[in-house]
Amino acid sequence: MQPLALLQSLQSLLRPKRLAILEAVLIGLIAALSAVLLRQAVVLLGGWRAQESMPLPAWILLPLIGAGSGFLAGFLIERTGPEAAGSGIPQVKAALAHVPIALNLRVAVVKFLSTMLTLSGGFALGRQGPTVQIGAALAAQFSRWMPASPDHQRQLIAAGAAAGLAAGFDAPIAGVMFVIEELLQDVSSLTLGTAILASFTGGVIARVLAGPNVTLGFNPLAHETSFTLPEIPFFLLLGLLAGIFAALFNRGVLVSLKWTRRNLRLSLPFKIALAGLLSGITAAALPIVFRDSSTLQVFLTAGTASWQLTALAFVVQFCLTLLACSMETPGGLFVPSLILGAALGHLVGMAENSLLGGEPVTYALTGMGAFFGAVAKVPVTAIVIVFEMTTNFELVLPLMIASVTAYLVAERLVPGSLYTQLLALKGIQLEPDKISDGLWARLTAADVMQQNVETLTSQMTLDEAVQAFSRSHHRGFPVVENGKLVGIVTLTDLDKVAQRYLSGAAFVKDIMTPRPIVVEPNDPLSQVLYLLSRYKLSRLPVTEGRRLVGIITRSDILRVESDKLRGGSTRIGPVAEPSYVVYQTRSPATGRGRLLLPLSNPQTAPSMLKLAIAIAQERHYELECLQVMLVSRRRVPSETEVNTTRSRRLLTQAIHQAKAANVSIHTQIRVAHSIDQAILETLKDRHIDLLLMGWKGNTSTPGRIFGAVVDTVIRQAKCDVVLVKLGEEPASRLLRSPVPTPHSLERWLVPIAGGPNSQYAIKLLPALVSVSRQPEIRLCQIFPSDDSTHNTHRLEEDATFLRQRLQRSVTTLPICAKSVSDAVVDVAQRDQCDVVVVGASREGLLQQAIQGNIPEAIARHCHCTVILVRKAIT
The missing domain is CATH 3.10.580.10 (CBS-domain)
Incomplete structure (x- = not known):
């Protein structure tokens, strides 16, 4: 408590401006010390590893050290700090966007120790990304010791991140630029001033204590580089190649991470240990220069490597970095990007040297900036980093040409920040304006x-x-x-x-x-x-x-916080007014009940309508289609003028599709403050029996699966509810289409548990499968691994019912497994199912669904359509 009391005393004595200066300097000092300690530890342990691999058999020692250090790092992360996995920059970016991710002293310590273990163990990663998270985590802890407003806490975290990068690269200006360009995207005077002070303090102290952090294969002060106009096409070529390979690299990181999460059923310690084992085997089979990232960087920037060794270095570093990233190994992408850029630049420089007699070193340094800027999508930061490392003005123009070209090419091929996409894989969707302008x-x-x-x-x-x-x-x-x-x-x-x-x-x-x-x-x-x-x-x-x-x-x-968690900014503010119907059409009331289908996305509407019409035909229901137009809570829906042209166009398409199927259809457009409010009011006003809704399968809030609207409706709707998450065709995923392309719904998987909602799913299935041409139905029942009875009576009864109703064969699959969700996912992937229909039980599965359990696992690990069924609440 003594340091805390001292800090609070300083806070009460100093004026806000002086206090901000002191805070920035202290954060820079702490970040620098942690970066220096990490560097010295990695050098010491990595040096011991390299030294011992000389007299001892490298093909035994290196894989063992890699596997052992990886296992220890994974065990430490899994048990004490899951937030320390990966590079750490996505976590900092999320924290700055007001996502509740832990950043504190515990995370900093776990990140420090795990990164020290993996880097000294020979993983093809860097320490600059982790120093960003360590600096941000220490700053976040510091901001808790000295109470500050949320905005000021955010500025201190950004300052810690800037100081961490500056201390890792000896590049104070680059630390500030990275925060502005990628993390915070805020250039207010207080933010900029705090980041500059912390960054320069961290960079200078790290340089004084430990000397240059990034070692090149030549003395940048004594080496003179040249640049001539005829070389511009070669720098453009270098930028083009760097952009292409950087896009491929980013795509590889995401694809490999998805693949291991889906197919590699190992805990984190064993995953990282496997990556360390393979990295060690690879290093043992290659020349000694490949056993350490610093040595490899010196080798590539010295300008003496042959093109064969340079190309080999590029391929090996590319593959080993993807391997480490796929296992969520703690370590950064900055150094691997610099090495890959240096190798690519050296190859282009050798080609230019044979034609014009230029210096390959210039191209190696330019390639470092181009590749790094294209991977991290921070071209200005990349230019500044290489310039600060070399202090050579002759490199500025080549860096600008190649870095900007590489960035434009990479952004064209794989748009968006890699760190934002890594967060999306964890279910954290950052809105475009969320980083620079948080809720508060x-x-x-x-x-x-x-x-x-x-x-x-x-x-x-x-x-x-x-x-x-x-x-x-x-x-x-x-x-x-x-x-x-x-x-x-x-x-x-x-x-x-x-x-x-x-x-x-x-x-x-x-x-x-x-x-x-x-x-x-x-x-x-x-x-x-x-x-x-x-x-x-x-x-x-x-x-x-x-x-x-x-x-x-x-x-x-x-x-306000509850409203934000439930559905974003459209919910925040004064209490909502009732929705108001501005347009409606009516058909004859000939059905036995009514099915409500809210429509919003014209691209998914035909698929949802197809399912709705199939259910309506089988149950003799009328179809009610709803379009909701949102207005600000400061306006009264009944007094707000709206343009209904697009909404009416969508509803007209629905009318044509329903009439073609001879289904009675009613439509309406409501002006409302929130979508869920309009849906709930429609359910009550129109006496709806069944609600069919689309479902994204993910949300921007960690730990939750249903989106804002669905999360509210599924709790409050009294009628039957069917949620549909449309699957994707492989082509849709490869093209990164924002809207899923529906599968052909032929292979159906239905897990049963014997509860009322499970039976309701079975009864609803004949209507659903009517959208298929040749449906193949698999019923599966999951039994606990320790259950020796395996009573399949219910499974056979349901299969008999479906065979009689559909006049088709139905496959039954009794399965023993520890986890219901894992078993369902495995069967869906193995049998390449198009649809998984889950009947939610009131006490079990529905609660787990809301908390993000079974539907989360299915939605994240299966690209097929997922349908969740819930009977009416009585």
Whole structure:
């Protein structure tokens, strides 16, 4: 507690600007020390590994060290800090985007130790990515010791990341540029100033303590490079090749990671150990220069390597880096990118040398920047890093030509940040504006305050005040005179009445807190949150001048956060008004019930309509199609003008498709504050029997599977609910189409558990399979591994029912497994199923689904269509 008390004392003594300077310097110092310690540890242990591989058989020692260090690192991460897996930069990016990912002292320590183990064990990764996460994690811990507003905490984390990169590369300017270009995308004066101070402190201290962090194969101060105009086509060629291979590299990282998660059923320690074993075997079979990343970088930038060895270095580094990344090994991509760029540049330089007599070293250095910038999508940072490493102005123009070309090519082939896509694999979807403008910065006090405020007057007696408290659930009241705020009184103030020997005839002004802390309507929510936490308050009055216009309580903050978790910014703000029907069509009411289908995406609407019509035909239901148009919560839906042209066009297509199938269809367009609100109101107004909805299969909030709308509807809808996550064709995945292309729905897999929803799925199946031409149905029942009875009576009964209804063969699959979800995924992949139909049980599977268990595993590991069925809530 002593360091914490010292920091809080400094915070109370120093002015905010001076405190910010001190914080930036301290963060830079801490990040530099951690980077230097990591470097020295890796050099020491890696040197011992290389030295011992000389007298001892390398083909035994290197694989054993690689596997052992990988296992220890994986065990450490799995048991103490799962957030430390991988490079660490995606985690920092998510934290800066207000995603709840742990960044603290524990994560920093685990990242430090695991990275030290893997890099000294010979993995083809770098330490600069981990130093970014270590610096950010230490800064985050520091910001908790010195209470700060959410915005300031975010700035400190960004400063820690900048200092970590600067200390890892001896490149202070590049540290700042990387934060601005990739992580924070914020150039406000406070953010920029804090990052600059921390970055320069970290870079300078690391240089003083440990010397140059990145070693080149020549002395950059003594070596002179040249650049002539005839060489421009070769630098353009280098940029083109770097962009192509960088895009291939990024795509390889994502594909290999998906493949191992889907097919390699090993725990993290064994995964990383396997990568270390294969890396060690490869290193033992190659020349000694390939056993250490620093040695290989020196070798490639010296300009003396043959083209055969250079090409071999490129291929080996490319494959080993993908291998390490696929196992989520702790380590960065910066150094591998520099090595790959140096190899590629050296090859282009050798070709140019044979024609024009240029220097391959210039191309090797230019290739480093081009490849790194294209992989990380930070061309400016790449230019600055190479320039700061070499301090050679002659390289700036070649770097600009090659880096910009490589970036444009890579962005064209594989658009988007690699780190954002790595987060997407974990179910964390970052919105385009989420990094630069978080929830607390976007909202103001006026967005969440309560405008109808109960108040007391200063001349009210204490007895009257006690009665006011007894009639209300509030724990505090603003005190107002002539419309102006003069104080605030709380239950704590009333408790002090006896201590002050005041009678009930005393006045509120005698116990109230005068001149309370207030906020203005335009103050960001981050400032509100900071004041509530800093001064341990439960409410804050909102004033314009001295006039009271509202109040914000902690409950309001919790409501905002809950709304955000449930569905994003469209939900945040004043309480929603009822939706309003602006357009509708009606057909004859000839059905036995009604099926509601909300439509939003024109590209998936035909597939959803096909399923809806099949169910409606089999059950003799009428079809109700709904289109929801969202408006701001500051507007009243019934008074807001909207253009319904596109919505009516979509509903007209639905009408044609339903009438062709001889299904009675009704349509409506509702203007609403939220989609789920409009759906729930439609369910009630139109007496819906079954709701059919689309389902993304992932969400931007970790730990949740249903999206904002579905998550609310599945809890509150009283009718039957069928959720459909459309599958993808392989071509759709390869082209990275934002909209899935539906499979041909021929192979159906139905896990049964005997519950009511499982039986409901069986009864609904004949309607669903009517969309198939030659349906193949597999019923599977999962039994625990220790269950020796394996009672398949229910399985055979369901199979008999389907055979009679469909007049087709039905395959039964009794399976023993520890995990239901893993077994379903394995069967779906092995048999190449097109659809998995899951009947959710009220107590079991549905709760697990909402918490992200079975549907999460199926949705993430299977590209087929997933249908989740839930009977009506009674």
